């Protein structure tokens with residue numbers, strides 16, 4: 395959900411880009427963190443913990459905590475809270491600790 | 499390999515102030531910042547700054563960040579790398595950083611770590627559910643990117659950060675169900691607290707969170723009154739219906755690089771966790787490695803700026819650049835004034851144990 399009216403801040407319109415998450419197409423703003431675009435689309439679960447399979451969202455949003463690791467364009471363990479969104483990005487859930495050999 | 503006089507890790511208020519000060523003395527500076535912009539925590543802060551004894555008191559954090567960045571960009575002695583994460587500092591004096599998918603190596607004559615802090619977590623059931631967010635994360639999401647963290651928020655912690663972020667949530671049109679605080683009193687400034695109470699948000703002291711509810715994401719929370727030993731009072735439990743739990747329970751210094759560089763560390767409850775031992779010029783036990791800002795002890799932006807100036811000028815002096823000794827005394831006196839009085843007492847206590 396985007397914040398529309400704000401008494402102090404104005405948010406630059408930004409260029410709208412398309413990306414895919416788990417095969418479905420979504421839109422977001424170019425350059426914002428992937429996690430922000432996903433959150434706007436109502437997606438809060440970003441991964442499941444490798445051992446206990448617990449759902450995880452972001453926590454710190456500054457790249458410190460590794461709560462938000464996903465597979466982006468085939469590359470695993472990407473911190474989506476600090477990775478800028480680009481046109482055509484392919485974002486997926488990661489299985490376990492991520493497999494580098496799976497990268498296309 | 500890049501050579502420089504001073505490498506600075508982190509471009510929050512501390513790192514920015516240090517860069518300007520060292521450059522003024524003639525030193526060449528490389529400034530590394532993990533984010534794509536300069537300003538650190540300041541960028542998220544839309545409120546007018548608390549604190550009165552300094553030139554920035556009436557400004558918003560985000561404007562202070564712009565003010566500094568403009569000066570840095572004009573400064574020919576300072577080379578800035580954004581999107582650059584410092585990775586390690588090694589025995590041979592080489593600093594490595596990841597920047598745009600590549601590794602850069604820097605050999606600085608002196609190093610300043612101004613990496614700031616990270617949010618603390620508290621133990622409760624389901625504290626790992628999506629929707630349990632740090633206050634800094636909530637601020638980043640809503641104030642930098644304009645995305646609402648949720649519809650209804652439970653704020654945990656009534657220090658200044660909890661109060662300010664609550665206010666910012668309300669400004670952004672998001673409901674704050676309540677602010678809960680374990681202690682028997684509000685830790686933040688009364689002006690902030692009364693402003694929030696006037697907006698109809700209850701501040702429940704002697705309260706904590708026991709559980710977050712939900713399977714895949716937060717759908718509610720169980721809170722309770724606690725006694726003076728922080729034990730739940732039977733029969734005083736209550737469900738709240740929220741989709742976000744925001745934790746504003748303090749910060750701890752982001753000191754990994756200092757551990758790795760071999761600096762002697764000491765646990766300081768007053769300063770927020772493990773911090774490096776330092777001398778009165780902010781040099782650590784490793785010669786030529788300096789610290790400033792939240793990584794040296796959790797305080798606030800004005801002290802981060804002053805510490806940055808002190809570390810920057812001290813590093814320049816170490817390398818025999820000409821500096822004005824009066825300036826050093828002036829900065830130290832300003833820091834002392836800032837930490838005077840009852841508000842600064844815990845900081846003074848903390849520093850007494852880590853300054854050698």
Ligand SMILES: Cc1cc2nc3c(=O)[nH]c(=O)nc-3n(C[C@H](O)[C@H](O)[C@H](O)COP(=O)(O)OP(=O)(O)OC[C@H]3O[C@@H](n4cnc5c(N)ncnc54)[C@H](O)[C@@H]3O)c2cc1C
Nearest residue numbers: 508510511512532538539583584613614791792798799802
């Ligand atoms: C919600 C909130 C409200 C606040 N309100 C106020 C207020 O009203 N008044 C006030 O005085 N203070 C306030 N503060 C506190 C103030 O913002 C901090 O004390 C101050 O920003 C500390 O400055 P710093 O430079 O040490 O750290 P930071 O501002 O945290 O900057 C550290 C920088 O280092 C970067 N970094 C970290 N690790 C690396 C690495 N390995 N490589 C490269 N870069 C790295 C980070 O990305 C960051 O930009 C508030 C803080 C918060 C969280």
Ligand code: FES
Nearest residue numbers: 453455459460475
């Ligand atoms: S949310 Fe902490 S690293 Fe991304």
